Amino acid sequence: MTLRRERPRLPAAERRRQIIDVTTRLIAERGFWGLSMQDVADGCGLTVPGLLHHVGSKDGLLLAVLDHRDEADVRSLDEAIGDASSAREICAALVRRNANQPEIVRLFAVLQAESLTPGHPAHDYFAARQQKTLEGFARLLKDLTPDPDGVAVRIAAMMDGLQVHWLRNPAEIDLVAQWEAAAEMIFRDLDPPTGG
Amino acid sequence: MTLRRERPRLPAAERRRQIIDVTTRLIAERGFWGLSMQDVADGCGLTVPGLLHHVGSKDGLLLAVLDHRDEADVRSLDEAIGDASSAREICAALVRRNANQPEIVRLFAVLQAESLTPGHPAHDYFAARQQKTLEGFARLLKDLTPDPDGVAVRIAAMMDGLQVHWLRNPAEIDLVAQWEAAAEMIFRDLDPPTGG
């Protein structure tokens, strides 16, 4: 008669995946400082020690989430580069992808701001991530402009900024359309019309 | 012989000002979820109930900080509008001001992301702030472009995005120069060369 028989014990990989999903949602809502192991455990239908059995510690939990996102990101970036030919198309593909996963965009928006302070457990991760991203953009732009590093910063800033505004007001701000308009001016003098 | 005589009891206004300063710094570092009344009290050299005597509650503390910032913002915006004539000059003045107060920029960057979730005590404040900001930009732009709302979003997004990148890497990213380059492309077709 115990109704929760439907969720007995899961194999480690499956449970871990569930933990990461739940944690992603909760960090997006409350940030890492506002996250409690109890809430994550509740969201997974197990006890706190049960949760700790899988992730070891709260920092370990954050690390698991970020590692998982990193894998997914690398995969999707490869796809975007594979399908698209120009820097502009690659950026548009990234934005389109983000427009379909607001939870994850919010996770990164919150963590990116929270981790500005050096003591944050994700500080180094995000510092490295930002550098990698900027280098990636700059590489794509190196033949299109005399200042690829500067343009890369502006592209990344515009993407991040639009995302935050869109997250706060998704009803009135169309992320993809806004990026399209932004890209129009960013790439106007850069992107030679070889794509037409 | 008690050495701490140098900081006895302060008049309410002065103490309140100190509390706001300390809280601003701490929220910038850890966010509101990560802020503890104990830390604020320690930073002010008094006990937690002493602190609560002035602000009533943790939410009251946040409100005090935001109210104070609002006043300062209104004042500085008036100055910017008074001195500058064009929309572009007003934006540049805002950016220059922000470049000189990284702590406060960080406070807003962290709170803006944290308060995306509706339950956050500053959620409504930031929603209203974003709307007011966008309306202000749009008003400045209404004679310069057929889509003032859209351009306003892009301007705000670029400012916010550049600020976050600058906060993480102030050594390599020059906020004012980056904004200048961004403004160049944003205003290229808008700003009629009447200013020359």
Added chain:
DNA sequence: GTTAATACCTAGTAGGTACTCAGTAGTCCT
């Protein structure tokens, strides 16, 4: 110098925090 106001403290409450230890029970292999 007495009274009134108030900045601030001591002590305590009720509950939340991450985390540990030792054991139970379900699952897989043979």
Added chain:
DNA sequence: AGGACTACTGAGTACCTACTAGGTATTAAC
């Protein structure tokens, strides 16, 4: 069926959380 493995729990630790009640001591007014 028996044994190894492991996902998971119950109970507990040490500490931090915002907040309150009631009192003290300093300052200001007259």
